[in-house]
Amino acid sequence: MTEQDLDSDLAYLDYNATAPTRPEAVAATLDAMRTVGNASSTHRSGRDAALRVDVGRRQVANLLNCSPGEIVFTSGATEANNLALRAAFSAGGALVTSTVEHPAVLETARALTSDAPESLVLLSVDEDGLVDLDGLHLALAARNVAIVSLMAANNETGVLTDLAPIVKAAHAAGALVHTDATQMVGRLPTDLLESDVDLLSLSAHKFGGPQGVGALFVRRGIALPYRPLIFGGGQERGWRAGTLNVAGIAGAGAAAEASRRDLSSDGARIAQLRDSLERTLVEQVGDCRINGAIGQRLPGVTSITFHGAPADAVLAAMPNVAASEGSACAAGAPTPSHVLLGMGRSREEADSTVRLSLGYATTEHDVDRAVPSIVRAVRKVRKLLSVPI
Secondary structure, three states: OOHHHHOOOOEEOEOOOOOOOOHHHHHHHHHHHOOOOOOOOOOHHHHHHHHHHHHHHHHHHHHHOOOHHHEEEEOOHHHHHHHHHHHHHOOOOEEEEEOOOOHHHHHHHHHHOOOOHHHEEEEOEOOOOOEOHHHHHHHHHHOOEEEEEOOOEOOOOOEEOOHHHHHHHHHHOOOEEEEEOOOOEOOEOOOOOOOOOOEEEEEHHHHOOOOOOEEEEEOOOOOOOOOOOOOOOOOHHHOOOOOOOHHHHHHHHHHHHHHHHHHHHHHHHHHHHHHHHHHHHHHHHOOEEEEOOOOOEOOOEEEEEEOOOOHHHHHHOOOOEEOEOOOHHHOOOOOOOHHHHHOOOOHHHHHOEEEEEOOOOOOHHHHHHHHHHHHHHHHHHHHHOOOOO
């Protein structure tokens, strides 16, 4: 599937919001929808549904290089983040995260610590979006920490977090480590046999699966009392009650399998397209800035500040390009990006930043179509606002 399958006139550069559903995921989802049984039923139709769930679970586990028994299916990464933080924090101790996390982590952390705000530690980041490791060490030394939650890849800038030293420091202090890997899974190799993170969240629609299904990885053997958000029949080993989304899980598994197959070839190709897009925009637009650590980003993500051109106006002026101001989950919010403010950008800079994100189906033709539209849009907005071009 390509962006042209969605809309022949649209250059789709918003993979961080959601990726086009992979053909394999569409086929698996539709096929599973023809299965009548409940995966918890013991009759033949139920067993057929359960088998589809088992296959999907194994495919997701293969993408992460973990055991299928360590996968808990959820409605998405937001629910997985809530489950992970709620369970770990209930054991007692502080919760450490950063100022640039996705709202699914930040707002959950604030809600959990609302009665004891001193138990929440927010680590700062530098101008490149990299987490302050000295602040982490100070937090771990100063108090009993229950969990450290830091995202694997930032959803707005694509900046990657080196989790290895974080895991080492946290475990030495007796804390668990959770990572919101929503943007990284399916785009860069994720090996949970090599990484010692205890909990990991993902959403299928970020790597070409259907929306409304995700998973929480829970490492076998960690001391963690499960704290379900939804009570009922005790599905997913008690972590999440409710009839399993067989079709969604089948689609997620098929997308995971396709992503794993294409990982080695897609990364370099997508990075080249992103770099070409950035170079051309910087040359043709002028007075703009790339946000985030240049050498430590997801291959398909660029966050560009077009000085003097508010992002909402730029997006409105290029209706044939799908892009975002920042996080799609915060679209329409009255406040500027907390990620960019946390990186030291001014409000004007944050308000003038567009996120372009490429993925598995992006082609050179898509980039070539998008560039002139973006350039025209920025120039038009600057002219209307009397900003020198």
